[in-house]
Amino acid sequence: MNIIDIMTTPVKIPFKKPAKWSGGTRRSAPSLVIQIVTDEGLIGLGECVGPTIPTIRAIVEKEFKPFLIGADPMRTEWILHRLEEYILNWSQIGLYALAGIDMALLDLKAKILKTPLYNLLGGLYRKEVEFADYVFIEDPLVNAKEAERSVANGFKQLKIKVGRDVEYDVNRIKEIRAAVGDDVKLRVDANQNWSVTTAIKAINKMEKYNLQLVEQPTPYYDIEGLATVSRSVSVPITADESLTDFRSAMKLIEHRAVSAFTVYPSEAGGLLKARQIVELANENGIWCVTGTWAETGIATMANAHLIAASRNFPFANDTHYEYYEEDILQQNLVFNQGKMIMSDRPGLGIELDPAKLGALTDMEIREMVFYDSQNDAAIPRIGQLL
Ligand SMILES: [Mg+2]
Numbered sequence: 032m033n034i035i036d037i038m039t040t041p042v043k044i045p046f047k048k049p050a051k052w053s054g055g056t057r058r059s060a061p062s063l064v065i066q067i068v069t070d071e072g073l074i075g076l077g078e079c080v081g082p083t084i085p086t087i088r089a090i091v092e093k094e095f096k097p098f099l100i101g102a103d104p105m106r107t108e109w110i111l112h113r114l115e116e117y118i119l120n121w122s123q124i125g126l127y128a129l130a131g132i133d134m135a136l137l138d139l140k141a142k143i144l145k146t147p148l149y150n151l152l153g154g155l156y157r158k159e160v161e162f163a164d165y166v167f168i169e170d171p172l173v174n175a176k177e178a179e180r181s182v183a184n185g186f187k188q189l190k191i192k193v194g195r196d197v198e199y200d201v202n203r204i205k206e207i208r209a210a211v212g213d214d215v216k217l218r219v220d221a222n223q224n225w226s227v228t229t230a231i232k233a234i235n236k237m238e239k240y241n242l243q244l245v246e247q248p249t250p251y252y253d254i255e256g257l258a259t260v261s262r263s264v265s266v267p268i269t270a271d272e273s274l275t276d277f278r279s280a281m282k283l284i285e286h287r288a289v290s291a292f293t294v295y296p297s298e299a300g301g302l303l304k305a306r307q308i309v310e311l312a313n314e315n316g317i318w319c320v321t322g323t324w325a326e327t328g329i330a331t332m333a334n335a336h337l338i339a340a341s342r343n344f345p346f347a348n349d350t351h352y353e354y355y356e357e358d359i360l361q362q363n364l365v366f367n368q369g370k371m372i373m374s375d376r377p378g379l380g381i382e383l384d385p386a387k388l389g390a391l392t393d394m395e396i397r398e399m400v401f402y403d404s405q406n407d408a409a410i411p412r413i414g415q416l417l
Contacts, residue, residue: 032143034104036068037096037132039088043393044327045356051168053194053224054413060325060351061396063088064359064388065131067139069104075139076379078333079131080297080324083124084396090118090128099132104139111136111303126276126300133301134333134379142378148333149373152306152340159370160335163188163218163347165354168195171203175210181353185368188216188243188347194224194416197233208240216347220246223272223413227256234264243346244320246293247271250414258288269293271322276300280308284315293322293349297330302337313343323349328360332371332379339373359388 044060061084065077079087095114102110111133118125141148149155164181166174166189178189191207193200200219207217219242225233230248237245244267249256251272261268269291270283275298283289292312296305309319321334321344331350338344352364361382364371374380 032073032104033070034067034099034102035070037091037099038066038068039091040064040066040388040392041084041088041394041396042327042359042388042391043396044325044358044391046351046354047356048354050165050351050354052192052220053168053222057325060327060355061393062324062327062330063091063131064327064329064383065091065135066383067099067104067132067135069139073139073142075104075135075137075142076329076381076383077131077133077135077138078327078330079127080326080330081124081127086124087128087131090125091131095128095132104136105143107133107136107140107303111301115300123275126304127297130297130299130301133303134296134330137302138333138378145377147336147373147375147377148379149336149340152302152337154340155373156340156342158339158373160338160373161188161347161370162186162350162352162366163190164369165189165349165351166191166207168192168203171199171206174203175206178207178215179210182211182215184353185366186347187214187369188218190246190349191217191219192222193219193233194221197229197236197416200233201236204237204240204242213241216243218242218244218246218346220271221248223247223250224416225249226414226416227253227259229416230260231263234260234266238264238266242266244269244291247273253414254282254286254288257283258286261287261289267291269320274308277304277308277311280311284311284317289317291318291320291346294319295322295324296334296337297324297326302333305337306341309337309341309343318345319343320346321348323351325351325354328352328358328364328381329379331364332381335371335373336379357387357391359391360384
């Protein structure tokens with residue numbers, strides 16, 4: 032069997048409502064759907080997300096595709112090794128493109144072998160994959176109502192975006208905790224906006240509301256600063272923006288900077304690379320949780336396969352899925368009590384809906400999520416909240 036075509040389709044899924052975080056406000060989920068087509072008619076489904084979909088698409092179309100045409104799709108390691116060498120000097124953006132290829136190759140291989148994708152990643156460790164719902168930045172009582180609704184929908188863990196104003200955030204967490212009670216787990220994500228001293232002060236003020244995790248309190252490049260925060264507070268810290276690929280994971284471990292990793296297969300270069308990070312973390316006593324760029328159902332399901340096949344995911348994982356107006360699958364993903372039940376269908380176990388894909392295709396995909404068009408004064412400056 033040989034690869035005869037790589038199809039790329041940019042899509043933009045509108046959000047039900049704007050999602051405000053410390054670095055901007057986003058209104059949609061842009062991504063790139065990858066289809067690897069074989070001469071025997073089987074198609075592998077993948078997805079790239081990331082900071083610049085047009086650039087990622089050009090990488091897949093202009094750089095990867097000529098190499099992939101004619102290749103045997105079963106030779107995953109051989110293909111990925113060569114593409115990794117190819118992106119050596121521009122790997123930060125290259126890995127986003129590689130991730131969609133890795134995903135589509137694994138979906139294809141699992142379909143060829145007539146087995147679920149999780150069987151290529153370690154087999155079924157857990158049948159149910161738990162997800163957390165998001166609470167973006169709104170007034171405290173609005174957030175409290177949203178959190179109540181999430182819990183009524185079955186979610187038992189919530190991720191609260193913070194990082195624009197400490198007192199405001201403390202108030203939001205207080206109201207959310209009062210609304211959902213003591214049994215729901217709450218974590219916060221500052222997306223790097225605090226300075227080291229502000230992070231310590233803020234976390235100490237929030238601690239009494241019983242936080243599960245604090246995600247990326249300080250700038251991504253300051254690993255020593257992250258370690259200082261970790262050693263100064265009683266809430267476990269997880270690295271998101273500081274954790275991208277395998278080498279960044281090694282650096283965080285070397286500095287004992289965090290207790291957990293927020294892993295993104297889309298940033299790490301795919302599911303196989305993410306799996307290596309998860310195992311490295313496990314051997315070093317570090318928990319993992321998946322993060323999200325706001326993937327469609329394709330990469331959301333791919334992440335679920337990774338989690339389903341690993342021992343090292345003790346927390347509910349990220350998804351923006353509840354914010355989407357629509358998805359591109361024949362059947363939308365179902366979160367039953369916040370949990371996805373893994374099926375035994377081959378590959379990712381999902382089917383694209385061509386009509387929905389067509390309706391959501393957007394060739395002018397650029398969207399600046401790192402900017403708040405509602406508020407000119409809110410200039411994202413990481414690590415600047417004093
Ligand atoms: Mg984050």
